[in-house]
Amino acid sequence: MAMATEVTQEAPAVPSVWRNRHFLLFFSAQTISFVGDMMLPVALTVAMLSAGFGASEVGLVLAAHIAPMVVLMLVGGVLADRFQARRMMIVADLVRLVAIGLMAVDVAGGRPSLWLLIATQAVTGAATALYQPGVAGMVPAVAPGHLKEANAALRIGISIGAALGPMGAGIVVGFAAPATAIALDAVSFAVSAVCLSVIRLVAVPTPRRENLWQGMRHGWYEFRSRTWLWPVIGVFALLGLTLYGPFQVLAATVLTDRDGASGYGLMMSLFGTGAAAGGLVAMRMRPRFPLRTGILALLGYLPVPFLVGQGAPPVLLAPAFVAAGAGASVWAVMWATTVQTQIPADVLNRIYAYDQTGSLILQPVGRALAGPAAGLVGTGAVLATSSVFLLAGCAALLAIPAFRRLPAGPP
Incomplete structure (x- = not known):
């Protein structure tokens, strides 16, 4: 398949990013899923401590997503360039939806399996490696001509997520249960996938054809x-x-x-x-x-x-x-x-x-x-x-x- 670069159908005349429908959908996908990401460590820590696990097991589970994410990130970058960033990001969101959903079900039973928690965290790390590289390519696609404003807006969204995620997790855990907060994280990936799928982009093919190894080189x-x-x-x-x-x-x-x-x-x-x-x-x-x-x-x-x-x-x-x-x-x-x-x-x-x-x-x-x-x-x-x-x-x-x-x- 030929690599493709995506651009919005409204280009080249693009209004302010806050009035750009494509960017607002992308901003929503990023911010909502980040809020969910920030809820997970709080909810998962409470769930594991309540189930009798110690700090070492909690640390092991929280760190389980890092290794696959680092190892596969370069592969994710090649795939995002080859198969279009938005497509890879939607797939990654759906994988994370399933993995975190399984985690929520496991935690809801009151006796979560340590190995299942580690496995689901590893899967989400691998999916994040497919998702994250595409962010760079999506910004020019959804906000051509307004890159700095778009990047600044995304930083604001991340800041909001960093503040609201842990706070929201504490509230949900206090009034409901850790499994509910984890389930909300899963839902955030579903919302992100929907927002990304609604964005209408046109693919501009490029002549270069590369396999995975050639792409990495x-x-x-x-x-x-x-x-x-x-x-x-x-x-x-x-x-x-x-x-x-x-x-x-x-x-x-x-x-x-x-x-x-x-x-x-x-x-x-x-x-x-x-x-x-x-x-x-x-x-x-x-x-x-x-x-x-x-x-x-x-x-x-x-x-x-x-x-x-x-x-x-x-x-x-x-x-x-x-x-x-x-x-x-x-x-x-x-x-x-x-x-x-x-x-x-x-x-x-x-x-x-x-x-x-x-x-x-x-x-x-x-x-x-x-x-x-x-x-x-x-x-x-x-x-x-x-x-x-x-x-x-x-x-x-x-x-x-x-x-x-x-x-x-x-x-």
């Missing part, structure tokens, strides 16, 4: 030939090990032990608030050099690990978490828009798969090593080192001319 060539691209993936893989992985574990431990679950939840909500604000700001920005602007904005994240590790009071942490969320959101918008405007459409999903794989591949290692490292040198030292690595990573990228001088692409 072609994607690798496109990836390594861009000196502004692969250093970013390398730096963020390292930050997954030294910053994001350890911070996820140690921040939750430090803040929960000191301020309780509500205190930790408040900081996460403030981060989400900052991320939403950052998305709104990024929507209006017109930087000449977007990667330079984005990486400087990401430095807003710098104080947070250090302050958490030093036991800073909430009055200092609150504005720091808001600034971190805003900076991370601006960077994400500038990065996504740059990739979508600088990479040829026929390899865009593969390049995005490299991006996702690099971001995820070392995070589990960082999470696993966080506790032992904190035991050896102290939590404060580990998190201070995380801040140093972020500063060094940003400085290294700014030192690369191809990165800092890359001009903005077409809107």
